[in-house]
Amino acid sequence: MTGTVTPIKITTKEVANDFLNRYDTFLFDCDGVLWLGNILLPHTKEFLDTLTSLGKKAIFVTNNSTKSRLSYTKKFASFGITVKEEQIFTSGYASAIYVRDFLKLQPGKDKVWVFGESGISEELNKMGYEALGGDDPRLQTPFDASTSPFLVNGLDEDVRAVIAGLDHDITYHKLAVTLQYLQQEDKVHFVGTNVDSTFPQKGHTFPGAGSMVESIAFSAGRRPAYCGKPNMNMLNTIVSAFNLDKSKCCMVGDRLNTDMKFGVEGKLGGTLLVLSGIETEERALEVSEEHVNPKFFAEKLGDIYELTQQ
Amino acid sequence: MTGTVTPIKITTKEVANDFLNRYDTFLFDCDGVLWLGNILLPHTKEFLDTLTSLGKKAIFVTNNSTKSRLSYTKKFASFGITVKEEQIFTSGYASAIYVRDFLKLQPGKDKVWVFGESGISEELNKMGYEALGGDDPRLQTPFDASTSPFLVNGLDEDVRAVIAGLDHDITYHKLAVTLQYLQQEDKVHFVGTNVDSTFPQKGHTFPGAGSMVESIAFSAGRRPAYCGKPNMNMLNTIVSAFNLDKSKCCMVGDRLNTDMKFGVEGKLGGTLLVLSGIETEERALEVSEEHVNPKFFAEKLGDIYELTQQ
The missing domain is CATH 3.40.50.1000 (HAD superfamily/HAD-like)
Structure with a gap:
């Protein structure tokens, strides 16, 4: 039994602000986190704008290989979100x-x-x-x-x-x-x-x-x-491209076995699981040899924005 | 080390006749044994005619699932060989x-x-x-x-x-x-x-x-x-359909890991590997935990017919 720390659910303004203050770079999985297919999840844009206003860096890391990074910038643009090609890493x-x-x-x-x-x-x-x-x-x-x-x-x-x-x-x-x-x-x-x-x-x-x-x-x-998540090739490339301090990075995703594993095995400062994709609160809290646990979790990314606005 | 018996290469009339006399039923893989794609291998028809004249039974067992048994009878017919649908088992x-x-x-x-x-x-x-x-x-x-x-x-x-x-x-x-x-x-x-x-x-x-x-x-x-070779479901179905005495059956094929394994694990009386498909004499003789060995082997099926004619 390793010293497992119970994942913290982000449900109050204090926890939301604490979460944001801990990290200076956020790595996001896209589908299931920012959007579901062609539907942007509520308050995603506002959350990303909050990061920008706080001087934080956002990097988007997706295992979807069907689109190029340039195509991805267009997908973001279709939601009214401006993202540079350099901020995107596809598999x-x-x-x-x-x-x-x-x-x-x-x-x-x-x-x-x-x-x-x-x-x-x-x-x-x-x-x-x-x-x-x-x-x-x-x-x-x-x-x-x-x-x-x-x-x-x-x-x-x-x-x-x-x-x-x-x-x-x-x-x-x-x-x-x-x-x-x-x-x-x-x-x-x-x-x-x-x-x-x-x-x-x-x-x-x-x-x-x-x-x-x-x-x-x-x-x-x-x-x-x-090459994609949870392989460390991808993380090493990102860390070296931006000269990141891993202890100040947080991986945000909707899958325990790829996104959260990627953050934990990559020794990033933190991980945030959102339940807007394929995982449940039960799985997030479950202690199992089959998957890692996140440090934080939330129903959806926009919750954090909403809590900071209270 | 199990008591492995060195495979016998069929190169003389005596060995060819001994081989034929041992069994009353022959199970044949098709591609690589009887033909290569659309080309009938030399003396295949004559070999099958010899079996018929000796009162032996021929059954055709293929892992090709793209054709039905009826389609297979037409393929045989295109080579001038008459085979009943009941003699054919596809995967x-x-x-x-x-x-x-x-x-x-x-x-x-x-x-x-x-x-x-x-x-x-x-x-x-x-x-x-x-x-x-x-x-x-x-x-x-x-x-x-x-x-x-x-x-x-x-x-x-x-x-x-x-x-x-x-x-x-x-x-x-x-x-x-x-x-x-x-x-x-x-x-x-x-x-x-x-x-x-x-x-x-x-x-x-x-x-x-x-x-x-x-x-x-x-x-x-x-x-x-x-369901196909080397799975025993297929062999059990064939044995029961024809009420076969397994000790009098010989599996003939061109692959160690499917055909020969099928014959050995199915406890048939014998196995014959032909080298007209994907295996070599070296592999036929090689003692390895990765594959079984045949009881007999020959360069091609037609060799046995040719030897009996000497």
Whole structure:
């Protein structure tokens, strides 16, 4: 039994102010925390404005690899919230950083095969890498090993990594060609954007990036390097990009097993779980070996703003 | 160290005749043994004719669930080989038998959701089950939780099992709806046609049924009951259908980890590995905890016919 501290529920003005005073940087998961799909949660904008007025930093950290950081700034803008591209970290961006800084692939020379959506390819292109696969329309045609344009002339010899993530346009053609690259075990690295098996949407739970990456891993007989939360690659990148003091950082999210784990294992000063996503108060308080506990929790992010206004 | 007997390579007329005399029933894997894709291997027909002339029984056992048994008889016919539907066992058929005889689903009332090709649905229909999903063209449209015809009016309440197998027309829409059925854990059983992670074709190795079933299993957080080789469900069904004496049966195949394992674990009298598929002589002889060894092996099935003609 480790010395577990009971999570504090933020329900009074005093606790809300204490929470805000403890940290100077807040890392936010987005879906389930700031919004649900296309609906902004109440008082999200006001909460973020409060942080700005207090001189605090906000960073947005999402395992969604389908959108690029630039696309994310547009999503924020659609809610009337101004956010700079530099404040956003997606798992697709984290994967591209991994390829550049850890695998040391050479921009302009080495190429990356993408199983996933434009949020991965766009970040790679911005770093100077040619991204193959992805949303190439030829991958939407029925697969035939004898005629596939990706196989008839052999694989592209410059491909040195596969990045795999969630792909709503999954086809057998994509799976088959991706596998051919991964069979070059000594040459081609295997990167997964994030391990999430599912994600919530409109009251349902749908297959997530992890379910596709694990399918590819099973056929290839290889394990990927996962880049999104709760992997520390992502946190280390953020800490170093902003030269952060981790003890003054708080991770805010709606999932115990990714967001809260990310904050706890990353040794951030604090964690805040919001119950507007997939977790319950019972789970937040439950002491279990299967998940960590947050330092603070609240029904929703806007509650903290509302309490400070009392 | 168990008392391993060195596999015997069939290279003389005497060994070939001894092999044929030992057994009265031969269970054949098809692709890699009888043919490679659309090319019949040399002297396959003559070998099968020899068995018939000796009064031996031939049964064909394939993990390919994309074709029904009826379709398989047509494939044999295209090579000039006459085979009855009753002689063929596919993993799709084995899965349908599992649903009928083990899960005891009621034909005409209970329904099955199929993630896979027509080889599964056709066998279910023949047993009187309504099969949903499968090659329904609406599953080829982009997925939207708000408009999917499979979700807007709720799930079909009569679905009591999901059968998942290889699907060359995999889409996110199929994955998403399949997951919704599997979330009904207390009501809907989960059956996988076969665990093969890949299959060989035209000099390549492509994603197999197992890679899709494992993707679905990962998102659902559930394990399937696998029906194809090397699962004993399939062997038990065959043995009981023909009232076979297992000691007089020989499994013939091209894979150590499915076909040979199937024969050894099923306690059949013998096993024959042919090297016309994916295995090598080195692997056939290698003593390893990772795979079983065959009792006999040969370069190709037709060799045995050729040797008997000397």
